[in-house]
Amino acid sequence: MRKISAAIVGYGNLGKSAEKVIASSSDIDLYGIFSRRDSLDTGSPVFNVADVEKHSENIDVFYLCLGSATDIPEMSEKFARLACTVDTYDNHHYVAKHYEQMDEIAKASGNVSIVSTGWDPGMFSLNRVYASAVLPNSDQHTFWGPGVSQGHSDALRRIDGVQKAVQYTLPDEGALDKARQGNAQGLTGQQAHKRQCFVVADESEHARIEKEIREMPDYFVGYEVEINFISSEEFDRDHAGMPHGGYVITTGQANGTQDTIEYSLKLEKNADFTAAVAVAYGRAAVRMKEQGVSGAKTVLEVAPYLIHPAPLSELISKNV
């Protein structure tokens, strides 16, 4: 079987993780990394993103390891014209619009563009759909964490006097149990989660900083907030990681009997897992194109076996 030739676009955390995942995938070769920067600290071939047309004949799939805020909306269409693409676009509100735009380009170019892979959207989307398909009258809740919230950590760091800070979002244990028992109707995101802050600051500033955190609208007001002031050494030792994860809990009574379906992820490094999911969906993009499919696809439209490196017959005999 011919190996898949893949390229990475962008070399932030996600691009670096994708590079490692591809290196450990025996069915995928890395053609190179496309970047706007002149040089990158990597042993892989590096090309300027402006030269992508010169290389695209050698590439089956582009992994678009770009930010969702502006880079994916602005840059992804260019790559969908040239080959299959996989992205991790995670702005839930605009997924449908992104999907439509990519569908038009990918259909015209005869490629497959898989949008919004990763874990949420991605594996969580799959589980929400599977669970609600088999339990049609279900009550479904998604919980995030324990994990680092970049936005909230940034908000803490913008407070005067804060030297270092991180904010973990944690699902509330009581809320998790209510969801498992089917008693969480009407639960809000604020009730379902608590916000845990670790902050480094001069002791004289603690009281003011704590007050500013608790009174910060949108970010902390209305949530259960736990604030821990710690030393700089402790911060560096215990809070350098980027863990994340969460739960999709679905309860339903299809036939008057109560069922609970629970899917959870505990991820040591958010970007590594997101990249692992994206890389797997690159297989599906290339295989679907070989089957004559073109256009944009969400994870909901991809048959599961298409993302696995093993052949279908082996998957059936081992897993079904």
Added chain:
Amino acid sequence: MRKISAAIVGYGNLGKSAEKVIASSSDIDLYGIFSRRDSLDTGSPVFNVADVEKHSENIDVFYLCLGSATDIPEMSEKFARLACTVDTYDNHHYVAKHYEQMDEIAKASGNVSIVSTGWDPGMFSLNRVYASAVLPNSDQHTFWGPGVSQGHSDALRRIDGVQKAVQYTLPDEGALDKARQGNAQGLTGQQAHKRQCFVVADESEHARIEKEIREMPDYFVGYEVEINFISSEEFDRDHAGMPHGGYVITTGQANGTQDTIEYSLKLEKNADFTAAVAVAYGRAAVRMKEQGVSGAKTVLEVAPYLIHPAPLSELISKNV
């Protein structure tokens, strides 16, 4: 949108559950139930299975609610010649053979036959494949229970002097934790599960019965076995249900960081959930046939959106 016209073949626990699931599915109409028995205790139309050819033009999909031991192997091909089928064939060892046989018939007749739906095989198969696709070097364990084991309950009831008995298989909590931490390599099924028995018998017989249970080869020897003698009243009050469920736990280190993926089901009534999954896959069979697909398919080959009653655009905007 035209409603799906479905028929149920077989009216045991699974067929009865499927009848209820279809009744609560607004996109599926029940044409009738085919049985070898002359009359059934149901308000639905009942037909003799020998007359199925007379009705098949009106039927989009047959739900084969038949036993895996002999009925599915002997009877399912007949229905695959006439329309799409869904079955819950659960003899893991022979799934590949059943799939091949159904594939030949379904391809020849232009129908789609979805084999081995339910929860294991079924939802658990899906989760094993998704998790091992994104964490290729993973350690994966399936645990069953807490749930009633029919085979072990039957074995208890064959012991002289046993008036009533039920056996629950329970995952061992320590084994579950080891699997979550990625420390369960080499774990055997015996180490992963314990067997909990509730038995009604004369007090004078307890010691002998307990000895016979603990010494029963294949069924109980080698397992942690808990034996509870209870009154007949207590048995009827607390042990009339058919709960089941289990866990698929996958740990991996794609990029040197540790991830845990856990999927679990807690089902109040085994047959109700199995039927709910089978009924959902009936949608996929009919839709795939409309898309020009024919042949046998496992759940691994079915794109997730195809099993959901809602349209794709709604699924994307709500779940991705």
